[in-house]
Amino acid sequence: MSIGKFLLNRENLESVGRSSFKFGKERIISEGLRYFEKTPDEVAQIVKNLDYMGMSSSGKALDSVLEGISIHYFEKLFVLTKSFEMHWIATHRIELDENFGMIREAKASGIPVFVAQSHFGASYFMGITFMVNGLDIASVGKFPEPVGSMIVNGSNMISQKFGTGKTKLINVADPATDVPYEMLSTLMRGGILSNVFDENNQFCHPMELMGKKVMGGSGMDIFLKKYTDEKILVVTPFIVRTGDDTYRFELDRHYLSKGNIIQSFYNSLEKRILAHPAQWYFIHELHEAIPE
Numbered sequence: 001m002s003i004g005k006f007l008l009n010r011e012n013l014e015s016v017g018r019s020s021f022k023f024g025k026e027r028i029i030s031e032g033l034r035y036f037e038k039t040p041d042e043v044a045q046i047v048k049n050l051d052y053m054g055m056s057s058s059g060k061a062l063d064s065v066l067e068g069i070s071i072h073y074f075e076k077l078f079v080l081t082k083s084f085e086m087h088w089i090a091t092h093r094i095e096l097d098e099n100f101g102m103i104r105e106a107k108a109s110g111i112p113v114f115v116a117q118s119h120f121g122a123s124y125f126m127g128i129t130f131m132v133n134g135l136d137i138a139s140v141g142k143f144p145e146p147v148g149s150m151i152v153n154g155s156n157m158i159s160q161k162f163g164t165g166k167t168k169l170i171n172v173a174d175p176a177t178d179v180p181y182e183m184l185s186t187l188m189r190g191g192i193l194s195n196v197f198d199e200n201n202q203f204c205h206p207m208e209l210m211g212k213k214v215m216g217g218s219g220m221d222i223f224l225k226k227y228t229d230e231k232i233l234v235v236t237p238f239i240v241r242t243g244d245d246t247y248r249f250e251l252d253r254h255y256l257s258k259g260n261i262i263q264s265f266y267n268s269l270e271k272r273i274l275a276h277p278a279q280w281y282f283i284h285e286l287h288e289a290i291p292e
Helices: 003-007 010-018 020-038 040-053 059-081 083-093 098-108 123-130 146-164 179-188 220-224 261-277
Strands: 093-095 115-119 137-141 165-172 193-194 204-207 212-216 233-241 247-254
Touching: 003 059, 003 093, 010 020, 010 059, 010 123, 020 233, 040 059, 059 083, 059 123, 059 146, 059 220, 083 093, 083 123, 083 146, 083 212, 098 115, 098 233, 098 247, 115 123, 115 220, 123 137, 123 165, 123 193, 123 212, 123 233, 137 179, 146 165, 179 193, 204 261, 212 261, 220 261, 233 261, 247 261
Parallel strands: 093 247, 115 193, 115 233, 137 165, 137 193
Antiparallel strands: 204 212, 233 247
16 A cells, blocks of 8 residues: 555545644655555665755754655645635745746737646646636646546636636546547637646656666657647646745746757756655656666
């Protein structure tokens, strides 16, 4: 059993759903650390992944990484169960950097936006951040039931009650979804499309991150090659935790004309990892993206 399967259960969904942000977070962190205490093999793999990347892998540094992974799953549980509270967090606790304006400008000009996401920071707060700023976003991902329906229902509730933008899931886990068609049609309509670039699949290539090789891209370079910088805005967003319940939305722009757009994504991710190593929760799965 992985930490995700351990924490994402009915008991924790109900607990986070009836608790305040503070106490729900404390409980899930405690549960996560208890899980790691009972799974030394999994902790050993995380240590091995940290060592591969040349990152600190013992003492307080390791403790912070394990806690950061647990916090990620709390945020996922929070999004699934606390729609109205999530709206409040997004409107009162997520600070936008000045680069967010480029997305508004693109939308006003009818230019599509490609949002290249990674497994870093408060990634499950990404959709609601766009929504509360009046923007619709289509998000590609694997959302097995009941997670997919919970996200859709929560998004619809927020949109209807507060008049926000909407999140549309392009669900890879749904065999009825034509994922490439939905992606292309979103961009052809001048919409905002989000997809992850740091999951290893058959379309990935070796990329450099902190001087190490990792498999990345997920085929996004193939998908984007038909565009130019004048025809699409390409960005990497990061929601960085700045306190117990405060966040900062950071945004970098990337240019197709400069070549190797995926490596450019990884350069932005590297900058955040170096500044906030405990928020890179993908470290517990990194071995799956290390080239053989």
